[in-house]
Amino acid sequence: MSGGVDSSVAAALMKEDGYDVTGIMLKLWKGEAANNESGCCSLDAAEDARRVAQVLDIPFYVLNFADEFSSTVVDHFTRQYAAGLTPNPCVECNRSIKFAALLDRARMYEADVLATGHYARTDCVDGRYRLLRAREPGKDQSYVLYMLGQEELELARFPVGRYSKPEIRRIAASLGLRTAGKPESQDLCFVPNGNTHAFIAQKVPEGSVPGPIVTSEGRKLGTHKGFAHYTVGQRKGLGIGVGLPLYVTEIRSSDNTVVVAGSGEMHVDHISVEEVSFVAGPPEPEFRADVMTRYRGPQVSAVVRVDGDGATVTFETPQPRPAPGQTAVFYRGEEVLGGGTIGSVGRRKEPSPPGDGRQEPAA
């Protein structure tokens, strides 16, 4: 329970389903962000969550995962930026904290299930658990849960995924929960005051030194404020005007260079995906899927070719270049098949041979 409306209602719905519910709040951060008004580790958030637990008449505990969070999610975040990549800390948190460290505790406490406030759904068909999109596509969070396997899904429950956000707020209000009208938190919970640039500047000093912005031919167009402050695909905030829209196509941490190009070079045919996992194993070595490469981005038809713990995704039509370090998730209809971390991206018309795509600089 984060002190937000979704996890509040998740607890309420589980109780309504007849479960003997215990509320758990994760204390993830001991730095400055803990005092953020919006931060999920703030005292206000803890008080809100505790009050919801009181109203629902369930026990409430705060578990300290600050060390684990720092050594996994925050370290990963800074290492990725230092390598010129764009990490997704929410995915890392689900992988290392919520559905690892917390799930272990749930087992330890003899819990039958672990419910969270994520907008997603699960079901079980022929003894196999499936991870499905939320009923309301606009709120769907199955993207950040792709790493869940059978072992995790056996315990995981996402009760709010059956509802729309307004319905969740209505349920919260009808139960008299004080979190009913709480605004959505958008910021990363561990970044003080939502100032990601300041946080990166502090944590990744080597990526916060000005350097050249160049074209793919090497022509210098301007100066950037530090490579770690840019994302592949970014158009705004480059500070250069050449009359045409320019996009970041590559971030080179090795020589502190940001490469830009016009929209012509912006699209790619395929991407390589690393550390791939599947909800129930890969369907076939090569399969068609709808692939998402951005949270709440479009779903794009593609062919996924699995190779060891990596995969090559070849799009049916060229796509705007996704940012290495971000997450690619494979869907079939509303079902999550699996996903991984985006490595290199390419423009070759033909799918590259296995392994080839990973020669370009990437983590």
Add this chain to the structure above:
Amino acid sequence: MVYLDYAATTPMMDEVIAAMLPYQQQYFGNPSSVYAAGREAKKGLEEAREKVAAAIGAQPAEVVFTAGGTEADNLALKGAVAKADPRRRHVITTSIEHHAVLHSAEWLERQGCRVTFLPVDNNGILNLDALKASLSPETSLVSVMLANNEVGTIQPLREVVEIVKEHSRAVVHTDAVQGLGKIPVDVEALGVDMAAFAAHKLGGPKGVGALYLRRKTAIAPQLHGGGQERQLRSGTPNVAGIVGFGTAAEVSASEVAGQGVKLAELRDRLQDRIVHAIPDVSVNGGDGPRVPGTLSVCIQGVEGESLLLMLDSRGVAASSGSACASGSLEPSHVLMAMGVAPETAHGSLRLSMGRGSLGLDVDALVETLSQVVARLRSIAPRFAKSAS
């Protein structure tokens, strides 16, 4: 529910509730008012002052009522330093104090005071040589707790006072919140100049406390207003609460000696059974003098939070370290100061017993605890708690 957290708070005694009741409605007057209703309230207030004074071996005029132990500690530390000669801005305290003292001392440090935090030994007992060595002509205040809230160890306060008085002109304050009601407390015999007390630790209501202030000890008030409590603590007194405190102090003073023997016996039996039933358990402060009824152990390989959660689900109320509202979940500063390793301190459990614990089913409790520990140890979490 098996309640084993008397060091956190206690249920109010029946006698206390009965004594307080008339002051909620019948004698509702403001004790500063001159008419009959006010006089009744004032009478209740002064009777309570006499009872508290008698329970701690003080004169009634030496008792200043506050809104709790924390306020009494704040008033003592900040009030004494504010009155001290500006050239004598040195404060000595220990590293195992309650946060009411520790954080007040740290606040004084930020105001420009020099503060010495004295070390303790493995049993949580203050090092008297270190005390002697740290005293100087600039020392204006020494604050040493009577009994520790987490492990229950009792400090050699009389020796502390002797050393301080022999080597300096400093006043001595003691946070006696965990002493009163558990062991006989006599401020005269201890020789301290100030002492803080809280009613709810001995069967009284929450939100009521007192500062014992020896005659001629100068402190500056920290709350300004109507000048109640001999100008030292402004604000309309919490008459009903103070009356309850008086009754709790009176009853517990009459019971403390006899009950202490029984509680110490119970605590020792519980300790013995736990140590024999559960492998890899260490007792904190077990070799020093302790208040009866308090037992602190570290259980290797389990996390305190998980332990409490599992015990709670089985109807056992206990605590890990102290029950402060901060929810800091950091390893206890007391155990750290006693030289306990951080990963060991994460598995600390405090079982504290009081008036209602004498019928405790030790066998059933130890059985429950063994089961919970075995369960927690059987599943190794992906991340073991490590030193941070």
